[in-house]
């Protein structure tokens with residue numbers, strides 16, 4: 052029988068709607084001759100529900116953002132020795148949904164991209180697309196990601212961490228640590244994405260407000276020295292099907308109008324390409340592009356990422372690279388950077404989706 056793929060989407064993070072749009076694209080792209088598909092939504096308050104298989108509903112229509120339909124049948128996940136993951140419909144009983152062979156977590160941010168869902172699936176003995184527990188958690192946390200990257204010799208921007216306790220009990224020490232970075236700085240929720248909660252701070256006096264803004268999303272805050280006049284460069288990485296070295300995509304550059312302070316939420320999602328220009332491939336010396344691809348693959352391996360990742364860099368005026376971040380579930384609509392980088396590398400969207408499911412199906416269960 053055909054492998055059954057559960058596409059899990061929505062979720063509790065601030066990126067719920069983005070996730071729904073992506074799920075619509077993934078549902079459309081999955082080859083129904085090859086796979087049985089089970090759409091499962093997670094509502095904004097964390098309930099799991101069986102969704103109708105209607106990708107056409109999961110689009111932005113007349114400015115209205117899609118969300119998970121709460122009225123779907125509630126599902127709970129239970130471990131079943133024989134059949135792996137079973138979705139229990141409390142009304143219909145334990146075999147209502149049957150075996151799931153692969154979960155495709157189309158979720159961004161905390162409780163989805165950060166290892167928590169991955170841990171649940173590991174416990175239940177179910178294969179899933181993308182990075183495992185540790186890699187997901189490390190990549191999501193800008194503090195720990197830097198520690199691991201630095202320990203592996205990758206250049207990162209100077210930074211300091213403001214924990215909840217430090218901010219609440221020793222404000223002066225926090226202020227001093229930030230001052231010593233020099234201004235401007237970028238203030239970020241440690242575990243965030245889509246630029247949500249990030250502020251560029253030009254002077255000391257504006258720090259507290261920016262830290263409070265970041266703390267709306269995460270009690271832990273990372274403050275980074277601004278990398279000035281840098282170009283923003285991105286590279287996609289995919290695990291190889293034969294277990295060999297991961298593969299890097301064509302390298303891309305993001306260019307945006309100088310009216311933007313930085314690549315913020317507005318620039319990422321709300322404005323069109325008259326303001327934001329995704330250059331594919333980036334106009335780079337071949338040796339620089341190759342260095343980006345090589346670093347992207349090495350970073351993927353340093354964090355033991357599986358499946359996919361988008362690795363983001365700053366290219367400074369002197370030609371040196373800094374590694375900004377690794378996203379283990381990057382934006383994934385057909386218009387997003389990651390699929391576009393792969394399309395430009397010869398792998399179209401349906402093939403990319405298929406490759407990720409195939410990688411997950413081949414993965415051994417248990418410790419890898």
Ligand code: ADP
Pocket residue numbers: 208237239243244245246247249275276277278279283313314315363375376
């Ligand atoms: P997210 O995970 O939300 O995408 P990033 O760390 O990538 O967070 O920051 C979002 C954007 O903010 C970057 O794409 C860049 O435009 C800007 N930015 C972040 N950190 C710096 C920095 N240290 N120097 C210059 N720009 C930065």
Ligand code: MG
Pocket residue numbers: 243244245376377378
């Ligand atoms: Mg990110």
Ligand code: MG
Pocket residue numbers: 245246363376
């Ligand atoms: Mg980013």
